[in-house]
Amino acid sequence: MGTALIYDEEMTKYKLLWVDPACKIEVPERLTASHEALVRNGLADRCVSLPVREAVDAEILLVHSEEYLEAVKQTPHMTLEDLKEFTLQYGDVYFHPNIYHCAKLAVGSALQLVDGVMMGKVKNGMALVRPPGHHSMRSAANGFCVFNNVAIAARYAKQKYGVKRILIVDWDIHHGQGVQYCFEDDPSVLYFSWHRYEHQKFWPHLRDSDYDIVGKGDGAGFNINVPWNKVGMENSDYLSVFCHILLPVAYEFCPDLVLVCAGFDSAIGDPEGKMCATPEIFAHLTHLLMNLAGGKLCAVLEGGYNLTSLGQSVCQTVQSLLGDPLPPLTDLSGPCRSALESLQSVRAAHRQHWSCLKHAVDLPTSEISTKRVKLSGEEAKEQAEEEQSGTEEKIWAEPLKRVSPPVCSAVVLPDDVVCPDACERLGSAEELNPHSLILKKDFLKDDDPLTAFSRVFSLIERMKKNEIRNGLALVGDVTMAMTCVVQHVAAEDNSRILLVCVGNGNIPSHIKEDGKTLVVQISCENTVEQESKYYVPVCLKKSCTDSSGFLQSVFSVLLPLGYQYNPRLVLLVRTPGSEVCDGAWLQLTGLLQSFAQGHTLVLLQEDDKACVDPTAAVLLGNPAPPLGQLQASPTEDAEAVERIRSRLKDDWKLLMTAAPENG
Numbered sequence: 032m033g034t035a036l037i038y039d040e041e042m043t044k045y046k047l048l049w050v051d052p053a054c055k056i057e058v059p060e061r062l063t064a065s066h067e068a069l070v071r072n073g074l075a076d077r078c079v080s081l082p083v084r085e086a087v088d089a090e091i092l093l094v095h096s097e098e099y100l101e102a103v104k105q106t107p108h109m110t111l112e113d114l115k116e117f118t119l120q121y122g123d124v125y126f127h128p129n130i131y132h133c134a135k136l137a138v139g140s141a142l143q144l145v146d147g148v149m150m151g152k153v154k155n156g157m158a159l160v161r162p163p164g165h166h167s168m169r170s171a172a173n174g175f176c177v178f179n180n181v182a183i184a185a186r187y188a189k190q191k192y193g194v195k196r197i198l199i200v201d202w203d204i205h206h207g208q209g210v211q212y213c214f215e216d217d218p219s220v221l222y223f224s225w226h227r228y229e230h231q232k233f234w235p236h237l238r239d240s241d242y243d244i245v246g247k248g249d250g251a252g253f254n255i256n257v258p259w260n261k262v263g264m265e266n267s268d269y270l271s272v273f274c275h276i277l278l279p280v281a282y283e284f285c286p287d288l289v290l291v292c293a294g295f296d297s298a299i300g301d302p303e304g305k306m307c308a309t310p311e312i313f314a315h316l317t318h319l320l321m322n323l324a325g326g327k328l329c330a331v332l333e334g335g336y337n338l339t340s341l342g343q344s345v346c347q348t349v350q351s352l353l354g355d356p357l358p359p360l361t362d363l364s365g366p367c368r369s370a371l372e373s374l375q376s377v378r379a380a381h382r383q384h385w386s387c388l389k390h391a392v393d394l395p396t397s398e399i400s401t402k403r404v405k406l407s408g409e410e411a412k413e414q415a416e417e418e419q420s421g422t423e424e425k426i427w428a429e430p431l432k433r434v435s436p437p438v439c440s441a442v443v444l445p446d447d448v449v450c451p452d453a454c455e456r457l458g459s460a461e462e463l464n465p466h467s468l469i470l471k472k473d474f475l476k477d478d479d480p481l482t483a484f485s486r487v488f489s490l491i492e493r494m495k496k497n498e499i500r501n502g503l504a505l506v507g508d509v510t511m512a513m514t515c516v517v518q519h520v521a522a523e524d525n526s527r528i529l530l531v532c533v534g535n536g537n538i539p540s541h542i543k544e545d546g547k548t549l550v551v552q553i554s555c556e557n558t559v560e561q562e563s564k565y566y567v568p569v570c571l572k573k574s575c576t577d578s579s580g581f582l583q584s585v586f587s588v589l590l591p592l593g594y595q596y597n598p599r600l601v602l603l604v605r606t607p608g609s610e611v612c613d614g615a616w617l618q619l620t621g622l623l624q625s626f627a628q629g630h631t632l633v634l635l636q637e638d639d640k641a642c643v644d645p646t647a648a649v650l651l652g653n654p655a656p657p658l659g660q661l662q663a664s665p666t667e668d669a670e671a672v673e674r675i676r677s678r679l680k681d682d683w684k685l686l687m688t689a690a691p692e693n694g
């Protein structure tokens with residue numbers, strides 16, 4: 032199934048007709064710049080173009096009041112003076128004779144996207160719309176928004192498709208208070224938003240945007256606000272929040288549908304956000320959400336005012352939706368102090384609502400107050416400079432091309448194992464099939480193990496040349512294969528292998544110390560080994576059959592380590608007796624494609640042949656199946672993971688979730 036793209040130039044046909052400094056950044060060129068970037072990069076043609084349509088009254092009334100809709104209906108016939116007058120009753124928004132029409136198209140675009148995804152016409156998609164939506168409220172326009180496109184889409188999905196749980200991720204740099212107010216008492220819609228806040232000094236200056244506003248009544252816990260109290264947040268800060276807050280909670284919640292308020296004013300260069308995260312970050316944020324809800328993800332454009340970073344960020348998002356390899360994220364130096372303070376405040380505020388956070392070992396919130404922090408003279412000066420520096424033109428490198436290798440998944444199998452779906456038996460290399468390359472190999476009977484492994488080595492060589500994206504090998508002795516592969520690859524001087532070993536099985540010690548291999552072993556064996564910087568044993572009492580403990584260790588330990596280590600190859604090994612339940616294994620296979628541009632080599636023991644097809648399906652880019660709502664993981668497992676994090680956080684800053692006590 033493909034990726035939908037919804038866009039119509041009609042939505043460019045309204046603009047600010049008078050002087051209003053607060054609104055002048057919201058220009059039609061935002062939409063044309065986004066669409067043209069997709070066209071220029073050959074991405075629009077790879078999408079399924081779905082037509083826009085106007086939303087009808089009943090759909091708009093899912094969120095807005097009749098009187099508000101009636102009032103907006105009058106605007107097309109208004110004179111310029113009337114429009115100005117009408118606009119004055121709302122904040123930071125403007126009206127235009129054609130904006131009502133465009134607002135109906137924006138809502139209709141979001142609904143078309145929901146229909147396409149829910150009816151299985153497309154796997155996921157993006158709607159490029161204007162006016163944006165996440166600030167508009169039941170009876171008020173606000174912040175360039177007229178109708179709340181995403182909030183209406185959520186209500187529509189519940190009403191028309193009986194969707195039980197919806198996750199809304201709002202990565203726009205402003206707080207979507209309109210969405211928050213719409214669902215604050217609704218446990219079926221989990222709203223997550225990060226936003227520039229600066230202790231309420233930043234627009235819209237709401238106390239309701241702070242981290243301790245968690246939802247009301249039955250909705251308590253289903254509203255997550257992550258305030259950024261400083262500008263200049265970087266990729267590390269965003270990734271830390273995904274790994275240590277959003278992903279654990281999202282997997283516990285287990286949504287049936289993911290909606291994204293895709294605002295790109297959170298990217299570097301944006302005049303509103305003044306952040307420093309690069310456009311590539313959206314490739315990763317999108318990918319990290321794509322194994323939820325069976326891949327059903329609808330992204331709807333919100334803000335974004337630097338036309339260059341906006342275009343690049345939209346392309347990064349759509350390329351991930353299309354399944355292209357992810358770009359590397361370099362120099363992840365770890366979250367800044369202010370981000371850590373927000374991180375621990377949010378985790379503390381939600382500890383009682385989410386079992387994945389119950390054992391979070393962070394400073395109690397009382398250490399971090401939200402009232403205006405008394406800035407020392409030095410800090411005040413620094414902050415003033417920061418603001419000042421905000422005016423200087425930020426520059427950043429254009430994202431690298433994300434090229435899909437001609438072969439997606441190469442599979443090395445003994446004769447008696449049936450080929451996975453979408454793979455074909457292959458005679459010789461010439462008949463290379465665009466999807467998969469099967470090096471028919473009989474590991475069982477081959478008398479010379481090295482020859483046997485030569486097939487795997489050639490697979491790795493072709494990955495290095497980016498002829499193949501990932502691979503899977505079913506071998507007679509997976510531990511020996513693992514050792515041979517690591518030795519073979521580590522022989523290169525600039526190799527960096529992330530070895531993820533699921534299950535017991537002792538890792539030869541020489542692998543652990545060479546620094547060219549980072550080993551994370553998730554098993555149920557109480558490994559006597561003390562962990563070191565490059566050898567991280569995670570032992571789960573309830574063994575790996577407990578998905579929640581397994582996934583919590585993936586989110587809070589493995590992903591942060593992987594991002595910071597930035598490997599060139601990921602070796603994912605499932606040793607015998609690992610018992611890890613397949614769902615968690617498949618989620619891990621999907622999530623690990625964040626690294627090494629998707630160059631993952633999976634090694635399975637030959638009696639794990641039942642694992643081949645589902646694993647190959649995920650390697651081919653299909654979403655891993657949902658796990659169901661996750662239960663609390665055993666206390667000792669959660670505490671074990673916390674202990675590892677706190678012991679290794681000096682070596683790996685992305686493991687941090689609390690501001691260091693000293694100064």
Ligand SMILES: COCC(O)(O)CCCCCNCCCN
Pocket residue numbers: 053123163164165166174175176203204205206234294296303333334335
């Ligand atoms: C959903 O719309 C996308 C958006 O969140 O980017 C809208 C931002 C409105 C920003 C308004 N600034 C007012 C500044 C007053 N001194």
Ligand SMILES: [Zn+2]
Pocket residue numbers: 203204205294296303333334335
């Ligand atoms: Zn915004």
